[in-house]
Amino acid sequence: MRKCGASASATWFLRVLLALLVIVNLGCKPHARAVAKAPDVPAPVIRVKVSHDELKPESYDSKSSVIVFAGLKIPVEVSQKNSGGQLKLSFLSYDQELSSEEYVYSKNEFGLATVDEEQFNPPIPLLRFPFTTGDTWKWKGTIKEGTANRPATAEIHPTMDRAVFDGQPQDAVKSAVILKIDGGTPRPSSRENDFWFVNGHGPVKRTIGQGSSRNPPVPDKGKA
Numbered sequence: 001m002r003k004c005g006a007s008a009s010a011t012w013f014l015r016v017l018l019a020l021l022v023i024v025n026l027g028c029k030p031h032a033r034a035v036a037k038a039p040d041v042p043a044p045v046i047r048v049k050v051s052h053d054e055l056k057p058e059s060y061d062s063k064s065s066v067i068v069f070a071g072l073k074i075p076v077e078v079s080q081k082n083s084g085g086q087l088k089l090s091f092l093s094y095d096q097e098l099s100s101e102e103y104v105y106s107k108n109e110f111g112l113a114t115v116d117e118e119q120f121n122p123p124i125p126l127l128r129f130p131f132t133t134g135d136t137w138k139w140k141g142t143i144k145e146g147t148a149n150r151p152a153t154a155e156i157h158p159t160m161d162r163a164v165f166d167g168q169p170q171d172a173v174k175s176a177v178i179l180k181i182d183g184g185t186p187r188p189s190s191r192e193n194d195f196w197f198v199n200g201h202g203p204v205k206r207t208i209g210q211g212s213s214r215n216p217p218v219p220d221k222g223k224a
Contacts, residue, residue, distance in 0.1 A: 052129040060202030
């Protein structure tokens with residue numbers, strides 16, 4: 001009987017010891033180390049000095065492009081008039097004008113005068129020469145659409161970017177126009193119009209808010 005009691009005591013002791021070891025092991029399990037989130041660091045602004053003679057924004061030379069309305073891509077032919085410091089681009093489908101842009105330019109400035117039905121008075125200076133990408137300047141004037149003539153302001157931000165031209169990604173100057181329009185409400189409406197310029201090829205791409213865009217030109221079929 002003693003042996004049986006001693007055996008039972010030993011078994012009970014081993015069970016208690018095993019339980020204690022499990023508890024200790026669980027308690028000593030290392031906690032997952034919290035990984036500190038790296039703070040968000042804004043991308044550095046690439047500052048490049050740009051001259052008129054290098055960029056030549058009025059030298060638009062594309063024969064075709066693509067107009068996008070509400071996600072619908074429409075191939076168009078390009079007709080242009082370029083003289084006396086004025087550049088007008090008409091985008092045609094079956095000889096019907098779907099969209100148009102008018103710019104005014106000099107050695108010192110390249111400005112947007114009209115896009116489709118909107119007229120800007122004075123023209124918005126998309127580029128001011130010479131400038132450094134990362135610069136900012138402002139505009140104040142009116143926007144006329146039909147018979148409505150509304151006060152507006154804008155901030156223009158030129159930066160270095162990329163644009164596909166002739167089927168190849170190329171360096172481009174992007175001019176972002178942050179436009180605020182006074183429509184008679186307590187808070188003016190706001191939208192962003194963007195224009196991309198490739199050296200010697202003019203404004204190869206543009207977007208007007210979220211309503212429409214003009215994609216870079218389609219490569220000419222005759223090119224290799």
